[in-house]
Structure formats: C-alpha cells, structure tokens
Amino acid sequence: MDTSSPTVFVNGELLKLYMGRRVRTVVQVIRNEGGAVVGQSTDNQQLTVKGPNQSVPVMHFMEVIGVADGPQSIRAEICTDFGSNFDTASYNGLCKLANGQFKNLFL
Amino acid sequence: MYANHYDGGASHFHGGGFMPSQATQTPDQAGSSKTRSSTTSTTVPLTIKQITEAYHLNDERADFLIDGVEPSLVKLLGRVLNKAERVTDVSFLLDDGTGSIEVTRWVSDSFDTDEMTKIENGMYVVLIGKLKAFQGKRHIGAHAVRPVQDFNQITLHFMECIHAHLDNSRKATAVPATTSAMNDMRAYQTLNVGTGASGDIREVVLSVFQEPASLARENGLHVNEIIRRLGLQEQKIREAIEYHVEVGNIYSTIDDDHYKSACNG
Numbered sequence A: 001m002d003t004s005s006p007t008v009f010v011n012g013e014l015l016k017l018y019m020g021r022r023v024r025t026v027v028q029v030i031r032n033e034g035g036a037v038v039g040q041s042t043d044n045q046q047l048t049v050k051g052p053n054q055s056v057p058v059m060h061f062m063e064v065i066g067v068a069d070g071p072q073s074i075r076a077e078i079c080t081d082f083g084s085n086f087d088t089a090s091y092n093g094l095c096k097l098a099n100g101q102f103k104n105l106f107l
Numbered sequence B: 001m002y003a004n005h006y007d008g009g010a011s012h013f014h015g016g017g018f019m020p021s022q023a024t025q026t027p028d029q030a031g032s033s034k035t036r037s038s039t040t041s042t043t044v045p046l047t048i049k050q051i052t053e054a055y056h057l058n059d060e061r062a063d064f065l066i067d068g069v070e071p072s073l074v075k076l077l078g079r080v081l082n083k084a085e086r087v088t089d090v091s092f093l094l095d096d097g098t099g100s101i102e103v104t105r106w107v108s109d110s111f112d113t114d115e116m117t118k119i120e121n122g123m124y125v126v127l128i129g130k131l132k133a134f135q136g137k138r139h140i141g142a143h144a145v146r147p148v149q150d151f152n153q154i155t156l157h158f159m160e161c162i163h164a165h166l167d168n169s170r171k172a173t174a175v176p177a178t179t180s181a182m183n184d185m186r187a188y189q190t191l192n193v194g195t196g197a198s199g200d201i202r203e204v205v206l207s208v209f210q211e212p213a214s215l216a217r218e219n220g221l222h223v224n225e226i227i228r229r230l231g232l233q234e235q236k237i238r239e240a241i242e243y244h245v246e247v248g249n250i251y252s253t254i255d256d257d258h259y260k261s262a263c264n265g
Helices: A012-018 A088-099 B048-052 B110-117 B152-173 B182-194 B198-209 B223-230 B234-247
Strands: A022-033 A036-041 A046-050 A061-070 A073-081 B043-045 B055-058 B063-065 B073-085 B089-095 B100-106 B124-134 B137-147 B250-252 B258-261
Touching (some): A012 A046, A012 A061, A012 A088, A022 A046, A036 A061, A046 A061, A088 B152, B043 B152, B048 B073, B048 B100, B073 B100, B073 B137, B073 B152, B100 B124, B124 B152, B198 B234, B198 B258, B223 B234, B234 B250, B234 B258
Antiparallel strands (some): A022 A036, A022 A061, A036 A046, A061 A073, B055 B063, B073 B089, B073 B124, B089 B100, B124 B137, B250 B258
16 A cells, blocks of 8 residues: 555545545445446445455445546555444545545645 | 752753743642643544644654644554564554554563554554654554454544544634534634734734743744644735734744744743
8 A cells, every 4th residue: 555645535526526546435335246346435426446356245335445537436456344334424524524624634 | 939859860851940931840830831731641633644744842852732732642543554573562554544654562561462463454443652753753652552343433533633623723722613513614714814804813823822832832833833723824824923023922033933922921
C-alpha cells in the first residue's frame, strides 16, 4: 500500500469528484460478476469494484481502498470484509463531513 | 510562588526559579498561565494528518499543540504495516488514510508480548500512546494496541476526531456556537469573512493570543497556527495582527511571524 498518498473517504456521490485518485469507501456486496464485484454504496448508488477481491460474501460490507477509475467504478488495491453489521448512515455522514467542512483534518 | 527545591536535577532544566512565562512541574503551582496541568491528562483522538500538522512547541520537551490543546495521550486508528519484532520492542507503521506514522511498542512482560503477537500486517488497530518527536521526525510510543473487531469503530473514531477538533477549537476561540448542524458553523464563519466584519476577526484573533496556553509560550504563536485554528483567510488575520501590534496589544517576538500578547496573565 502506498503510504505516501492519503485516501479520501467517499460515497457514491463523492466518488466522481476524485477520479484518478486514491479513495476508500464501504459498499455492501450485491453480486459477483466475473472479475468484478457490484456493491451498493452508503448513499445507495451501485458501484463496480474491479481487482483482487478477497471473496467477500454477498450481503456483507466490504471496504475498498483503490483508485477511482470511473464515476461509479473503483480499481481496488485492498478489500476488507467488514462483516454484516455496519452502520451505513454514519459512514455516509462521515464521508460528507470529511470532504466538507473538516477536509483539513483528513486531506 | 515557586518552590525552589533543587534536587540536583533532572526535572528542573528550566534553570533558576522566576520565569513567569514558563510552566514548571512543581505541584504547588497555583498558576494561571500553566501550559501543562499536573492533574489532568488529556487523551485526544486524532487523524495522522492532524499530527503531522501539529505545531511543535519546543524541541527539548517534545510538546505539541493541536487545536490549542497539548495532548498527553493520543488515540489513533489505522492499518498496521511493516510490523517488525525486536527483543525489547515491536514497531510498525500506522496508516489511517490521512497519513502514516511510526509506532513503537515497548514490550517488557508477557502481557505486552501477547498483546503484540495478535497484531498483524494489514490489520486495523486502535492505539493509545504518546506523541514524540526525535530529530524533527514525529512518532508514537504506544501504551496499548488493540485490534478493531467491530468496524463501526472506524467511523466512530473519525467522528470523535471531528468532535474533539470542534470542541477544542470552540473552547479556544470562546465563540458561542450551536452544538448541532455544521451548517450553523459554516454560516457563522462565512458571515465573519464575507461581511468583512473586521471587528469580529480582530477580537477573535486577540482572544487566541490571550489564552493561558498562548501566554505561557515564550515565543508566542506563529501566524500560521492562528490561520489554521480559526480557518480564516491569511490576509484578514495578518490585518488583524497588524492592527493589534499598532495598538499595542501584541508584539512580535523571534521574527515577523511570531506574536505574543502584551498582557501577561
């Protein structure tokens, strides 16, 4: 993992603002399609995650750290199984705050 | 008054007694301008970015100032990388997405070693420790490192960072703000800057200089620290500082970027 560049907390909406940049987000796995995982973001958008997915079970939450390569797509470097118990509303709120008023604490 | 008990030593490296602007560690200090209280211990949740940007007070004592607070302990959460186990300590790099920092955990008994064997590369951990600097580089001496089991803790930690930041900044500038929606805070700030209410900015800037923590610092505050704290435009803050210098409320110390309040507490 490249430790020199910070990763931005994003949700579906914010992903498009960080094209080509390192981002991190949490999605709920909906289905596996070949080499990609389709997940639902914390703001209910569908995102596609490509890359080495350490088979996270469907319906579990997965944290994706990677590069945003499309308005709804991420090329993942690291995927972590966050289990089945994750508060999406709070995470979504955090994404907004971390990119808004409190951006200076994160980026 | 100051107790002049010189025990030959180590704890009195500030030299002879009467330096009202320096904090000493004598327990009977009735001080107003104490930067470090001997009774309270603050643990502050932080992002690594906040640490890398923290204002470093004094090279000898490795004191840091974040949002006007000198934390005794910091709480961090991130992924473990490059874990290295040695005889007396375990070290690793902690990456929380906002930056990375070296962490050392000294292991002196089996409790410590057991705690650290559970930690693996790539794992999310929470740690509490002391922030230190050595030769300009910052690192953490960890007291406790625990794996994260419920990942909502990640969201919680960063929320706590935001909360603590708001809390400390608010206390520092003594601005009456509502606790709820961030929209209010933003509205207040844009009002401050937008309407060019220079009177407000001057007051707020002066109040930062007059905090006990600022008064106790020998060289006062750096302009950038004020900018960072208040989140206002540099130009406006420099104008406020110029005004106060002219009126005589503050004066420059070691260079044109450091100022201190003329009213000692």
